[in-house]
Amino acid sequence: MQGDPSHSWRDREKGRLHDFSDPPGVFRNKNYVRHDENGFARNPDIENDSKPVFFAIPEGPKESYQVKDQAIADKIKLESAERLKQQATRDPAGQELARLIPKFKDFGISEVRQLKDSELDNGVIGTLEQHIREHPSLSPKEKLERLADARDLEENARIWNAQGIEMVNTSKGLGDLGGDAYFHDKEIFPEGVQITPFEGAADGRDMADRLLLVPKTDATPTKLINGEHKGVGSELGAANTDHGRAQQMSPEHTARTLALDRNLITIFNETPAQMKARGLDPNSPEGVAYVKARDELIQAHRDGSLVIENHKVHVDINGNVSVTKYSQFRDGDLVPVPILGGIERPRVRLPELVVEVERDLAREYAREMDRALEGMPPRERKVTELVIDLARDTRILDPRAAELQRQIRESLTTINKAEERGLSLEERSRIVETTKVRMIRLQELDIARNAELVQRLNYGSDSKNIEKILQIDTLSQDVSAIANIEAANREIIKEAQALVLEYRDAQTKERSRFVANVLKQAREMDRAFAQGGEPDLAKVRANHERVQHAIEVERAKEANALKGLGLAPSHAQQVTESIEAARARELGLARDEFAREILRQEHNRTVRESHLLQLTRERARTMDVQTYTLCLKLEPTAYDAQSRCFTYEPAGQPPVRVPYDSMERRQAEAIKSIERGRPIQAVEVQYLVGTGQAVIASESVSAREYERQVEQRNIERVRAERERDQARARAKLGRAPS
Secondary structure, rough: OOOOOOOEOOOOOOEEEEEEEOOOOEEEEOOOOOOEEOOOOOOOOOOOOOOOOEOOOOOOOEEOOOOOOOOOHHHHHHHHHHHHHHHHHHHHHHHHHHHHHHHHHHHHOHHHHHOOOHHHOEEEEHHHHHHHHOOOOOHHHHHHHHHHHHHHHHHHHHHHHHHHHHHHHHHHHHHHHHHHHOOOOOOOOOOOEEEOOOOOOOOOOOOOOOEEEEEOOOOOEEEEEEEEOOOOOOOOOOEEEEEEEEEEEOOOHHHHHHHOOOHHHHHHHHOEEEEEEEHOOOOOOOHHHHHHHHHHHHHHHOOOOOOEEEEEEEEEOOOOOEEEEEEEEEEEEEEEEEEEEEEOOOOOOHHHHEEEEEEEHHHHHHHHHHHHHHHOOOOHHHHHHHHHHHHHHHOOOOOHHHHHHEEEEEHHHHHHHHHHHHOHHHHHHHHHHHHHHHHEEEEHHHHHHHHHHHHOOOOHOOOOOOOOHHHHHHHHHHHHHHHHHHHHHHHHHHHHHHHHOOHHHHHHHHHHHHHHHHHHHHHHHHHHHHOOOOOHHHHEEEEEEEEHHHHHHHHHHHHHHHHOOOOOHHHHHHHHHHHHHHHOHHHHHHHHHHHHHHHHHHHHHHHHOOOOOOHHHHHHHOHHHHHHHHHHHOOEEEEOOOOOEEEOOOOOOOOOEOOOOHHHHHHHHHHHHHHOOOOOOHHHHHHHHHHOOOOOHHOOOOOHHHHHHHHHHHHHHHHHHHHHHHHHHHHHHHHHOO
């Protein structure tokens, strides 16, 4: 229809508007917001775990881009035609699923996600058919109708799933072609140097689709373009950050991605020989330019002059390319990227850090206050402001609060003059720790006093929200002191971490080569899968042991150095966590990849040919190795029916709660059952019971086989009659006068 977006279509039945990315049953309203029959429908691409996005970005203005490379333009045209063909094949199946799924709502089927191939392979339709057969209020004829619907449901779900995979691949290809055309356009980026991807680069989560360096000039600083390729129907995702859940292309998400990007870590640590091994001779003109760009990027990051922009390139189903640009600013303030590919920026001076932390905290408290006051009528808001003033007066009159504030001020004066007084790191750590404890006591007093005040004023059901507003206001009053404590805390952690890691100075180059080598070995596993094979298990084990040994050696050196610093326990813990987080982005990343592959191959060797129990590469990548190993080694000590969680108690560690429906737990239990001698067929049934998809044992009894055969013939008869009725209707429609 004229005026509809190019990436949308309308169904014949109701003329509703759908985006090409919408699942069956979802449509768009006049504002192009997602809806289903029950109202607003969330976007699973952004909230795939039902967590709200705290840092979302408004969709910026799109700029149309004309592809200048004719070869790429021709490829886009071909891929666009293929994508349209795939959509035309999938749409009828989607319409059928939208018609069929509501019929099975009473049987637990309410959305297409429950009909993924993995669920179909695990017997979800068989379970559904069994429920239909046992339904007490359906007549024999109605049961046959429902059973025929179930077969149609599976048939259309298979088409929907198969075409969906093809559409995703084609759409991704379109996005990549658009990205290639835009980022290689010398009219737009005449001096641009592509940093990633490179030959043999990793692909997947926590990595930029493309990073392009624009070298500095006399008039402009070094610029890094973070590129995101999006094809048909692909929307911006989200991830958890230190500041809250953030949408792709937001400043917070970009900072997280650039810190974790494995490809950046690889190029920052690789040797000339390793660069040459991946196909780029460092002595060639291209290699010299690349090394120069890489070094400029590192230097600009370290000296704080690097400018970062985020560009999204989108290609729609008709092959039209558009570009949307996003900055690295939030509310007028630059969101810093403290870590780039594992390289941390040098720390800023304490006074500058205090200002930065205070600004961030003040902005956070202001946002929380706005959310707490949102929707409050003007009269109630005025009353709330009076209560805030009363709470402030009450705090001033509290002698306990006044004494704690005095002690905190004295400690902060000592901390800020630590250098001229010659205080050691150990002394500063103890003072900051004591000051933090006093601040916590002050806040606890505030919470209790505010709760008592609200109770006296009899706010009823609004009490909790008023208490929250008062607490935010109290924190806002203390923001300067909190910022000073936090800044001093960060400085202690940075300084202590540098001292603990001094041993690495003598082996920087050797360690960098080792990190680059193990990351390369991890990528080799991806290459083996891409070629249809499997990594050599002995080689994977050797690599895992090599990395694990290196990590253990480092940990032992660090623990010894940390002990000698005499830090307060909380600071020692923070230093350890900071070092471990940095290690997880490099050595830990490779170790976990090797561990998952060992787990996968050992698991599959035990379950043998059981397709149901086997771990695919994709499934193994989503598993938590530690949880699987824990459930494999231990038996649960308790089960909480309310939370549906098992408790496991590893020696010398806190208890661990594992959900009943955890894939790691179910797979581990299957392995333990097989190792105890239970037949694999029985273990498969046990696994299905655990997922709520088991078929009853009576189905295997031979007396039921004849009934099944008769039922099958009747179902096919019903389906054939439907086909004939539909054919007659189509023929009649074709003869109707125009």
